[in-house]
Amino acid sequence: MATELLKREVTVSSNQAPAPVPASGDTFGRIGQLETRLARNAREIEAAQAVRYRVFVEEMNAQLSPEAMSSKRDMDSYDAFCDHLLVIDHSIPGEIEDQIVGTYRLLRQDVARANGGFYSASEYDIEPLLARHPDKQFMELGRSCVLPDYRTKRTVELLWQGNWAYSLKHGMSAMFGCASFSGVKPEEHAVALSFLHHTVSAKGEWAVSARPELYNNMDLMPLETINTRQALSALPPLIKGYLRLGAMVGDGAVVDRAFNTTDVLIVLPIASISNRYINYYGADAGRFAG
Known part of the structure; x- marks a missing residue:
């Protein structure tokens, strides 16, 4: 869920330390040596930023601010007030900062x-969505990434366990956030984008659209020409995971040249x-609780 194109550029300097998170009640689950919990201090947040750098820059060829590139950390001003969900592998030797293998940013x-x-408001016009639900509390999911060797069912389960437990703890009503396709040419994802447009568009009270100046049409193919199996196989795993949970997708894709992605908005x-x-994770998010 990486996005940074054509929007206010915000960076946090290395001496602007994010606020630490209290240790109590921040561990959400364990599977074997893997644990999911919130970052507890600036060092852990910086380590999560380094994981994001490895995935977004070294793997996906994102182009960040000069400060982020020189520090080898994906960072912006949001890091200072978001919560940072971590997946930690306690079997890795070294300090806790060396054991972080996955992360999500929660707002x-x-x-x-x-x-x-x-x-997400820099890419999508979310204010009408929020205004239609004054009685609901929304949370934004962003900067999702996992190191290559840990892109497994266990890691994904722990990340979702953390998101689910966090949302219950804070009384959230809905989640949303940008999810990405690789590359900056929406037409290369015509089958997948068209499938999302025709089958899971957020409508009515949940409708939301890309900002007009960033809007790219997702209706690139008629529904009757789309092979469902081909479309599903073309979806990034993160998006498929959201759809299994019951998510919808906003109207319009946004090209993010800085992160070398084409983004869609997930609404859940x-x-x-x-x-x-x-039932699987537990109505109280207790399935993988320590």
């Missing part, structure tokens, strides 16, 4: 309002999450 609506808004009301996933 609650009340925190976003107090700090200038949601990150908590009430829409498939019962089989709630």
Whole structure:
């Protein structure tokens, strides 16, 4: 979920340390030697930024700010007030910072309002969506990444366990955030984008659209010409995972040249999450609890 094109460029200097998170109640699950919890201090957040750099820059060829490139950390001003969900492999020798293998960045609506808004608002016009749900609390999921050797079912389960437990802990009503296709040519993803447009578009009270100046049409092929199996195989694993949970997709794709991606907006009301996933992870998010 990496996005940085044609929007306010925000960076955090290396001496602007993110606020630490209290240690109590921040561990959400374990599977074997893998654990998911929130980052507890600036060093752990910086280590998560280094993991993001390895994935977004070294693997996906993102072009970040000069400061981020020189420090080899993907960082911006949002890092200072977001919570950072980590997956930690305790079997790796060394300090805790060496054991972080995956991360998500979490931003609650009340925190976003107090700090200038949601990150996704630079690509999508989310204010009408929020205004239609004044009684609901939204949380934004972003900067999702996992190191190559850990792109396994266990890691994905722990990341979702963390997101689910966090949303329950804070009384969230819906999740949203940008998810990415590789590359900056939407037409290269015509089958997948068209499939999303025709089958899982967010409509009615959940409708949301890309900002007009960034909007790229997702309706690139008629529904009757789309091979469903081919479309599903063309979806990035993260997007497929969201769809299994019951997510919808906003209208319009956004090209992010800095991160070398084509983004779509995922919208997931908590009430829409498939019962089989709630049963699997536990209505109290207790399946993988320590």
